[in-house]
Amino acid sequence: MIDRAIKLWFFSALVWLVIGPAIGAFQSLQFIAPDWMNFLSAIALPYSKLRIVHTNTVILGWIVMTFISAALFMVPRLCNTPLRFPQLAYAAGWIWNAALVLDLVLIWAAIPDSFWLSIQAGEYAEAPLLVDVMIVAAVVCVIASLHLTVFARERPHLYVSVWYLLGGLYTTAIxxxxxxxxxxxxxxxxxxxxxxxxLHNAVGMIITPLGLGTAYYIVPLAAQQPLYSHRLSIVGFWTLMAFYPGTGLHHFLQMPVPIWINEFAVISSVLLGIPVLAVVTNFLATPRGNWSRxxxxYPLRFAALGTLYYLATCLQxxxxxxxxxxxYVHFTEWVQAHAHLALAGAFTCYGMAAGYYMFPRITGRQLYSRGLASVTFWCMVIFFPIFYIGFTWSGxxxxxxxxxMGNTIYQTINITWIPRLSRTITGTVVVVGFIAYVWLLLRSLRVGAPYESGMNEVPEMGIETPFEEARA
Incomplete structure (x- = not known):
């Protein structure tokens, strides 16, 4: 049942990875061929619905589901204890998938004036309340399973991934x-x-701790070296939890709210440099002397690339x-470029690093093609930055x-046509890279060679912590 729970979350995420980004690339045509997209609106595929489907499936389907599968895989190994009540995690996976399918149906149906079934107004929160109840119920089930596992652990010390993954699930629910x-x-x-x-904490308090906890597990194992500094990782965790919740209002500095709220948001945003510095230092210093790995x-490649994109995101x-x-940038595509750098760049790379690491260990099959894995990697190295630059250029x-210049929106559309075309073309190539990643994993189930692990499955903490002394 443990393996079934992990596989359910893992392979479900792959399905949503194909659906969500493909819809995003499709809807970007609205900005370069609006007349054609108006025709689609007449057949019940308006841009407004497509965008909700795109954001919901990418965030809740691909990113969160792949990191929850990572949590179910990693936390028991870090605790040296089998997952407690895996039936809860397995049931939660089906509840989550059912919630996403129901969400898509209700978005398309657009049922008016229904408390439980109508689309809500908030961005990233458009899901009807019935869907929200199902999502929260699934999160609670996963938390219960993992937290009981931590309570029953055999190892006395908690590696930082447990802090991030379990803490991230609690902040997800809240x-x-x-x-x-x-x-x-x-x-x-x-x-x-x-x-x-x-709006901001959907990324900062849900995706960020889950993604960083996943990467903290993968980087030392893929580099075959102890974590650079466990103490620094804990500083990063607590400063993330302290400073990130206050940053949300920096999206609305022009809103008529008390000035101290805006100032608090700006200061919190700047203070986020502390956890970011801790994370980037740890991830890039851990493989020192062994970057040939x-x-x-591929897990190390994608984790390193994700870290570079994470650093760029947190500088911007x-x-x-x-x-x-x-x-100057508010209400422009600069903001969407920033969001895509985080979600489609940094955290998608961390999700793929987790996928390449976990797949052979949960299926017993190796990847059947390193060449196809390289295609996905180079799509993220070459075409994703061009996609991001097109987005930013448009903004x-x-x-x-x-x-x-005081131009009208119609004059502005003519100015931004070329960067938007660039965004659509390169974004489509990135989506092809995602599809190649999914195809590689699914094909490897049938033709991949048998896998037998010969490496340590638990990352080692930094040598300055008592964990090493306890092992000795």
Whole structure:
């Protein structure tokens, strides 16, 4: 049952990886061929619905599901204890998938004036309340299974991945409840404040801790070296939890709210440099002296690439959060470029690193083609940055056109046509890379050679911690 639970979450995530990004690439045609997309609106495929499907399937389907599968795989190994009540985790996987399918059906149906079945107004929170209840129930089941495993652990010390993965699941439940349920108790400006908090923390308090916890497990094992500093990793965890919740309002600096709220959001955004520095230092210093492993290890390649994208994301975030910049880029595609750098770049790379590491260990099959794995990697190395640059270019051009030149939206569309075309073309190539990744794993189930692990399955903490002394 343990293996079935992990496989259910893992392979379900692959399905959503194909669906979500493909819809995103398809809907980007709206910006370069609006007349054709208007025809699609007439057959019940409007841009507004496609965008909700795109964001919900990418975030809740691909990213969160793959990191929960990683948590179910990693936490028991770090605790040296079998997963407790795997039936809960297995049932949660089916509940989660059912919630996503129901979400897509209700989005398409657009049932009006129904408390439980209508689409909600909040961005990233459009799922009807019935879907939200199912998502929270699934998270609670996973938390119960993993936390009971931690309580029953045989190892006295908790490696940092346990902190991030279990803490990330708790913040997932709390953040989701606030952004999808508590927000309903507010209206007007209060609603917008809670919505801003949820909008940013859907990434910061759900995806970030789960993704970093996954990478903390993979990097030392793939590099075949102890973690550079366990103490630094714990500092990174607690500063992330301390500073990230206050950053949400930096998206709404122009909103009429008390100035101290905006100042708090900007300061929190800048202070996020502390956990980011801790993470990047650990991930890039751990393989020191053994970077040649990256030629043989796809998990290490993708984890390293994800770390570079994570660093770029976290440099851009505080920069655009300052009032001097925010007024210029707000309501432009600069913001969407930033979101894609985090989700389609950094955390998708971490998810793929987890996939390449976990797949042979949960299926007993090796990858059947290293060449196909390289195709996916080089798509992320070459075409994803061009995709991101096209997005950013469009945002900068829009800001200049509207805020500096005073152009109308119609004049602005003509200015941004080329970067948007570039975004669609390169984004499509990136999606092909995602499909190649999924095909590689699914094909390997049938033709991959048998796999037998000959390496340590538990990462070692940094040598400055008592964990090494206890082992000795």
């Amino acid at each position: 953040t989701y409840l606030v952004g999808n349920f508590l927000v309903l108790a507010f209206s007007g400006e209060g609603y917008q404040v809670i919505e801003a908090w949820w 990256a030629f043989d290890s 975030g505080p920069f655009q959060a300052t009032a001097a910049v925010n007024w 900068v051009a829009t800001g200049a056109s509207i805020n500096l």
